[in-house]
Amino acid sequence: MLLGTTWRAGLRSARNQNVLIARSISASSVAAPKPRWQQYLRRAGLVGIGVGAVYTLDRTANASALFRNLRTLWACARITADYKFNFTEDKSAQIPELHERVADIMYNLFTSNGGLYIKIGQAIGANSAFLPQPVQRKFATLFDDAPQIPYADVLSVFQHEFGRPPDGPDGVFELFDPKAIASASIAQVHKARTWTGEWVAVKVQKPDVAKQTEWDLGAYRVVMWLFEKVAFDLPVYFMVDFISDHLRKELDFELEANNALRTMEFVAADPDLSRTVYIPKVYLELTTKRVMTAEWIDGVRLSDRNGILRLIGELPGAERPLRGGTRAVMEPMVELFSAQMFRWGWVHCDPHPGNILVRPHPSQPTHPQLVLIDHGLYVQLSEDFRHDWCALWEGMLAGEFSVVDHVTRRWGMGLPDLFASAVLMRPTRLRRGRPPPDPTKQPRKRLEDMSNYERSVLMKAQLKRFLHDTDRMPKVLVFLLRNMRMVQGNNQALGSPVNRIKITGFAASRGLTRDPNASLRRRVHDYWHYTRFRMFMFSIDVVFWAARVRQWVWALLGRCALGMGFEDEMERSMRGIAKSNFGVDPGPEAFRG
Incomplete structure (x- = not known):
């Protein structure tokens, strides 16, 4: 009995000793925390993991739209701060350097983001006459050119739009060249042959564009607001809604096909233009919102100046030079766009030389014929x-x-x-009438x-x-x-x-x-x-x-x-x-x- 009592007392003593040891260890841990650099390192690691996860998710599921916008806002903040601090009378001599920095920031932003940013940059460049010379120079080199997307992405677009691959036994086309002949910021063009034997140009929208559009237009809206209200105090925001609506329309290839058909009707109804201008046939049954199929046309782009001069015989190289010289090329072009503005009220808004082809007229091989392509951007005049x-x-x-x-x-x-x-x-x-001179008005400084x-x-x-x-x-x-x-x-x-x-x-x-x-x-x-x-x-x-x-x-x-x-x-x-x-x-x- 005494032995049992002694054993239980020893057990309780051991337990109490263990509790004291545990409390001592706990107290020592509280009293001696981990070094602060380890805490910061741990937090930085967690933040890095979080940012990496968001970046990966944004890149894979959202076409990097979020980080593209952050890049835009950062560029906008840099430009705004630069002008606020350095566009002052006492720093007048440094203003050319300021314009140079801003031009570099804007150009790098547009080329890095691509997509609709190229279209927006071209709109700025087309009206840059009153902007500083560095901006003019930079935006004059902003071409709508971009790397091709992989064929796997083209295949996914066809599966989504048609439920079939581009070619093969059950394909949309009999033949489809997997390598694009041209690639721009929002789409690329492939050559294909229909099951009835006609060669066609197939315009395929890049998958990322649809995901990025609203993000890009939202960033464009914020940037224009900041430039008007904070940075430059110039009226630039009033065009945002109008331009955004038309940029959205450019992404709807069914609308582009209908634009082409409408222009075709206007040209066909004009006795003069119908002899000198051609609008390629559109295949509505092979067109969706993200894929458009049109007649394939062999011709020389107006942007190829030497090619045009060879075609009309002003440079050597053409077997049968076309008659009429450069006048026969330019006259119908000016007449076409004049008719659009003043008679039809239906205006093609992107007549850059890459969208105009010149070829021998099919029924008059010695005369040139203009071919107008890319009908994504039109305006209707009241x-x-x-x-x-x-x-x-x-x-x-x-x-x-x-x-x-x-x-x-x-x-x-x-x-x-x-x-x-x-x-x-x-x-x-x-x-x-000349107004009478105002004697109180001081002459403007030269x-x-x-x-x-x-x-x-x-x-x-x-x-x-x-x-x-x-x-x-x-x-x-x-x-x-x-x-x-x-x-x-x-x-x-x-x-x-x-x-x-x-x-x-x-x-x-x-x-x-x-x-x-x-x-x-x-x-x-x-x-x-x-x-x-x-x-x-x-x-x-x-x-x-x-x-x-x-x-x-x-x-x-x-x-x-x-x-x-x-x-x-x-x-x-x-x-x-x-x-x-x-x-x-x-x-x-x-x-x-």
Whole structure:
């Protein structure tokens, strides 16, 4: 009995001792925590694992859209901070370096993100004449070119859209080249042959684009808001909704196919254009929202200047040179886009030289035929706007200040003379009475005597006067001016063989509807107006042919292959206008399309 009691007392003593030892160990652990660097290292590891997991998920399931936006916001924050701290009067001498840094940041952002960022960057580049020269230079090299996606991705798109592979026994096509012939930011093109034996061009949308679109457009909205409200205090945000809507439409290939069919109907109904312009056939049964099939066309892209010159015999290499020279190429092109703006009210907004092919006419092999491709971006003009646009052009060419002033005021735009010069891309002074001199007004300082900061402030003030009321400004103007800039650039690249302004002006005049039941007084007014318009157009023709004569003389003297043409002289004049009105000195490529 005593032995048992002693054993139980020893057991309790041992237990109490173990508890004391445990408490001692616990107390020692609290009293001696791990080193702080180990805690930071552990936290950094957890954060790294979390970021890596988010990055992997974003890249695999969301096409890196989140991190693309973070890259955008970081670039935007850098630009905003740089301008806020360094765009000051006391740092005026460093402003060119500031513009250079910003141009590099923007260019690197657009090329790194790709996709719709390339489209947005091209829209900026097409209207960069009044931006700093570093921005002009950078964006002039922003081409819509991108690496091909793997064939496995093409296969997945076909499986999703058709439930079948591109080719094979149960394929959509009999033959399908797995290697794309061209690849751009949002799609790539493959050559294929249908089961009925027709060769076709198959445009396949890249899988990541659909996932990235809304993220990219959201970032675009934030960036434009920050640039207007925080960084530059310039009206740039008003175009965001309009441009975003049209960029979304470019991703719908069924809509693009319908655009092509509608343009085909307009061309077929025009007796003149139907002989010189062709729209490739679209295969609706082989088209979905992400895959479009159109007739395959062999031709020379207008961007291939030497190829065009060989085709028409101005460079050696063509077996049967086409007749008519560069004029036979450019005249139908200017007439086509003039008809779209002034008569059809249905305008192709991306007529860059890569979207225009030239080939021998199938029924007249000695004559050129233009082929218009890529119908993703069109704008529809309202009848009221189309009529105003025609009247505006006729008024600008006739030098009628009252007409131009009336239309531009209704559109919420100031500086009618400058607007006319920007549209015509030639110096334009509208006739009106001179206001009496204001003795209290101080003469403006000469641009040559201004600092970089003062010229930038002048440019901002003039742009605000120009875009007086952005709520009333027709948004389609942005795309119309883009169209005209590109047409001008195409004409300029081939040596200005046609008087673009004359062709466009007559198209605008024909686009104005005249009332057959008008009064005699109205008829006399219209007759006098039209006669004056013809006289003015004759004067433009004199200037054009004088430029052509100088151009030929230059070519004979060996100064250059095509000499300085009409468009080159107008570009030089427009650079002078930009410098005198906005305080910027555009580079030589600023007014090229």
